[in-house]
Amino acid sequence: MRRTGLAIIAAAFVAAVGTVPVGAQSVAEVNKTFDELFGEHAAYQNFFDALKKAVATGDKAAVAAMVDYPFQARIGGKAVKIRDAAHFVADYDKIITTKVKEAVAEQSYPTLFANWQGVMIGDGEVWFSGTGGPGNVKITAIND
Numbered sequence: 001m002r003r004t005g006l007a008i009i010a011a012a013f014v015a016a017v018g019t020v021p022v023g024a025q026s027v028a029e030v031n032k033t034f035d036e037l038f039g040e041h042a043a044y045q046n047f048f049d050a051l052k053k054a055v056a057t058g059d060k061a062a063v064a065a066m067v068d069y070p071f072q073a074r075i076g077g078k079a080v081k082i083r084d085a086a087h088f089v090a091d092y093d094k095i096i097t098t099k100v101k102e103a104v105a106e107q108s109y110p111t112l113f114a115n116w117q118g119v120m121i122g123d124g125e126v127w128f129s130g131t132g133g134p135g136n137v138k139i140t141a142i143n144d
Contacts, residue, residue, distance in 0.1 A: 025110050037114055038130055044119060047128060047137040048109055055096065055104045063096060064088040068131045068138035097144045100125045 025033075034041035047066070054062035064085035071082040075094045082088050088095065103122025113120040118129030118140055127141040 027110055030110055030112060030114075033114055034119075037116060040134065043130070043135040043137050044114075044128075045109060048107075048112065048119070048121075051126075051128070051139070052104055052107070055101055060089045060092040060096075061085070063092070063139075066128075066139050068140050071139075071142075073142060074144060095142055095144075099144050100142060 031041040031045070034044050038044065051063070051066055054066070067082070067085070067088055069082065069084050071088065073080050073082050073091070073095045075091060080091070082091065082095070103125035107121045118127045120127055124143050126139060128137055128139045130136060131138045131140070
């Protein structure tokens with residue numbers, strides 16, 4: 001019985017510790033990671049800063065200009081192909097939901113996650129990556 005109690009306490013401790021956020025990386029560490037993955041970091045840092053500003057101020061045209069088209073979005077539970085910036089702006093409030101806005105607002109540069117697919121904001125609410133030539137960074141996915 002005592003072993004079972006200790007096992008339950010240990011499991012609860014591991015579960016609680018597992019939910020503690022890992023310390024943020026430094027800006028230099030993020031820059032190094034981006035340099036290794038994408039060959040540069042400045043374009044990604046500038047893009048992230050511009051995206052945060054555009055979403056915070058509700059600049060629909062600026063956010064629309066940051067998207068790689070055509071773009072697949074989920075609107076009302078259905079997959080919708082967003083053809084261009086005008087279409088994106090028209091459906092902006094259905095694509096850039098409160099959940100997406102909060103994820104962008106709460107994200108800081110040193111806590112960005114990146115892999116070979118690109119850079120993730122939040123829990124995958126927004127992904128951005130290099131598209132085309134050097135320094136050309138665009139949003140590749142938005143998930144509500």
